Amino acid sequence: MLQKRLTEAGHTVRWGENGALALALVKERRPDVIISDIEMPEMTGYEFCKAVKTDAALKTIPLILLSTLSDPIDIIRGLDAGADNYVTKPYDPDYLLGRMASLLATPIDSGDDVGSLLEVTLAGQTFRVKAGRQQVLNLLVSTFENAVAKNQELVVANQELSVARDDLQKSNDELTSLNAEVTRINAQMVRDLKAAAKVQRSLLPADDVTIPGSNVAWRYVPCHNLAGDFLNIFPLDDEHAGLFVVDVSGHGVPSSLMAVTVGRFLTPKVSDSSILVRQGADGRVVVTRPAEVATQLNRIFQADEFSGLYFTLLYGVLHLPTGRFDYCSGGHPPLVRIPATGGAVEFHPMESFPIAFVPEVEYEQRSLQLAPGDRLVLYSDGVPEAMNQERNPYGDEAMAACLDRSRGAPLDVCVGGLLEAVEAWCVPNGPLDDVSILSLEWRP
Amino acid sequence: MDQFRRIQTGKKGDIHLVLFKDKKILDDTVLDEIRTEITQLIGKASGPDVLLDFSNVEFMSSAMLGLLGQLHRKISTGHGRLKMCGIRPEILTVFKITNLDKLFSIHKDAPTALATFT
Numbered sequence: 001m002l003q004k005r006l007t008e009a010g011h012t013v014r015w016g017e018n019g020a021l022a023l024a025l026v027k028e029r030r031p032d033v034i035i036s037d038i039e040m041p042e043m044t045g046y047e048f049c050k051a052v053k054t055d056a057a058l059k060t061i062p063l064i065l066l067s068t069l070s071d072p073i074d075i076i077r078g079l080d081a082g083a084d085n086y087v088t089k090p091y092d093p094d095y096l097l098g099r100m101a102s103l104l105a106t107p108i109d110s111g112d113d114v115g116s117l118l119e120v121t122l123a124g125q126t127f128r129v130k131a132g133r134q135q136v137l138n139l140l141v142s143t144f145e146n147a148v149a150k151n152q153e154l155v156v157a158n159q160e161l162s163v164a165r166d167d168l169q170k171s172n173d174e175l176t177s178l179n180a181e182v183t184r185i186n187a188q189m190v191r192d193l194k195a196a197a198k199v200q201r202s203l204l205p206a207d208d209v210t211i212p213g214s215n216v217a218w219r220y221v222p223c224h225n226l227a228g229d230f231l232n233i234f235p236l237d238d239e240h241a242g243l244f245v246v247d248v249s250g251h252g253v254p255s256s257l258m259a260v261t262v263g264r265f266l267t268p269k270v271s272d273s274s275i276l277v278r279q280g281a282d283g284r285v286v287v288t289r290p291a292e293v294a295t296q297l298n299r300i301f302q303a304d305e306f307s308g309l310y311f312t313l314l315y316g317v318l319h320l321p322t323g324r325f326d327y328c329s330g331g332h333p334p335l336v337r338i339p340a341t342g343g344a345v346e347f348h349p350m351e352s353f354p355i356a357f358v359p360e361v362e363y364e365q366r367s368l369q370l371a372p373g374d375r376l377v378l379y380s381d382g383v384p385e386a387m388n389q390e391r392n393p394y395g396d397e398a399m400a401a402c403l404d405r406s407r408g409a410p411l412d413v414c415v416g417g418l419l420e421a422v423e424a425w426c427v428p429n430g431p432l433d434d435v436s437i438l439s440l441e442w443r444p
Numbered sequence: 445m446d447q448f449r450r451i452q453t454g455k456k457g458d459i460h461l462v463l464f465k466d467k468k469i470l471d472d473t474v475l476d477e478i479r480t481e482i483t484q485l486i487g488k489a490s491g492p493d494v495l496l497d498f499s500n501v502e503f504m505s506s507a508m509l510g511l512l513g514q515l516h517r518k519i520s521t522g523h524g525r526l527k528m529c530g531i532r533p534e535i536l537t538v539f540k541i542t543n544l545d546k547l548f549s550i551h552k553d554a555p556t557a558l559a560t561f562t
Contacts, residue, residue, distance in 0.1 A: 247506075249507045249510045250472065250505070250507035251472070306517045308479075308510035308514045310510055310513065331542035351546070353544065353547065354544075357509075357544070358547060381506070385538075
């Protein structure tokens with residue numbers, strides 16, 4: 001590295017691996033300047049320096065010692081070795097070249113300055129050093145120059161630090177202002193989410209909902225702020241009650257927006273948007289058949305380009321005087337009946353596509369004749385597909401067994417027990433999907 | 445070689461082979477990446493034949509069905525064919541509940557599925 005710089009500067013460089021080899025080179029052909037490290041194998045820089053400076057033929061060759069000067073004793077040793085120039089490491093090659101130039105310009109006096117024995121006390125230790133006056137002067141000047149150069153480096157470094165500190169301060173200010181912006185946007189989003197969650201809750205059954213001659217119980221646990229599930233139950237007219245569970249695919253804002261939009265059509269109030277009921281010619285309320293509800297929803301939610309959002313639906317209409325239950329599924333998990341007779345818990349699957357998935361589908365409907373005391377259970381796939389830590393689903397069998405165990409208990413206990421069982425299955429992480437359960441017991 | 449993170453792709457004649465790399469397709473982010481990558485793969489092809497291989501997939505969200513529906517509609521509109529294979533029984537249940545095993549062309553494994561592209 002140094003050799004390259006010296007050669008580039010027009011000097012001829014001869015290189016000795018260690019002090020002994022270097023001394024041989026110096027004796028063989030007298031150089032203009034010697035540069036020596038201190039740490040060297042075979043012969044240290046001090047020993048080499050002493051050998052040069054005590055040789056009458058060589059002593060006037062300027063010799064630069066490269067030292068870390070980590071200890072003041074280094075200077076004493078240098079003095080003793082007859083050194084007349086120091087450059088501290090790490091050094092700037094240009095500084096070294098400059099020093100060489102000035103040394104070459106002022107040759108060392110070869111006068112008989114044999115030097116006298118000096119006594120120096122440093123850090124409580126007394127050294128006896130033999131040094132010539134000229135040599136001491138040279139060393140003093142070189143040490144001073146070196147100190148000046150180091151000081152200049154420090155000044156430059158300090159200026160650079162100061163600039164860096166200003167930059168840092170500026171970046172810090174920018175970060176602080178960005179952070180404030182993020183906090184503001186976040187607060188806005190939290191407010192929006194809360195408002196949206198409130199809209200979603202309006203899709204759920206009213207607190208005081210009563211269906212004549214029936215008991216109703218439900219549980220609804222969204223896994224995030226905003227859910228893709230919703231459910232409802234309400235009287236449609238004097239003789240009919242409507243009930244449904246809807247599960248929009250995915251989670252988060254897109255799914256919940258779709259849920260709210262679907263909810264507008266599934267309202268029991270006669271209005272432009274309701275597809276469950278309409279005003280007949282005679283002024284009486286006409287209840288739409290469940291299959292027609294599913295077919296209409298599928299038509300309404302068809303887009304030119306399918307976005308990938310769809311929903312499953314189980315919608316049923318109970319004729320309160322007779323216990324006839326008409327229902328339709330759009331890709332939804334099976335309807336469950338717990339017969340009052342004590343027979344096994346029944347699953348009533350229905351093959352049908354989810355809503356909005358396939359264009360132009362005519363949905364079919366089925367009927368169940370309820371016996372007094374029969375319970376119907378509608379739910380979202382968050383119940384049977386709830387996964388435990390080993391990633392096994394809760395499953396239809398466990399659900400049936402749970403409902404069977406609590407069939408003698410009041411309806412609300414039975415439904416609450418199913419939710420608890422699902423949550424216990426998912427310990428410790430909790431369900432990863434919305435869980436909806438809606439149950440009706442017909443007691444005419 | 446393979447420029448995709450979520451899918452491994454190949455070609456058998458004119459048929460695009462798509463193997464899902466993920467074990468779990470539950471996350472919305474993963475789903476969006478799969479959507480983007482498949483769109484990049486077949487985006488410009490007219491009437492492409494595509495075989496989706498689910499051999500690696502152990503868990504899948506309902507939103508993935510939506511993506512499959514999207515692909516199905518897009519590919520059939522372009523007079524291409526979409527087929528699927530390697531779907532394990534637990535996941536096939538999800539297709540059955542939603543009746544989508546009737547909508548999609550589902551086969552046991554890749555050789556069986558490839559033989560049906562004639």
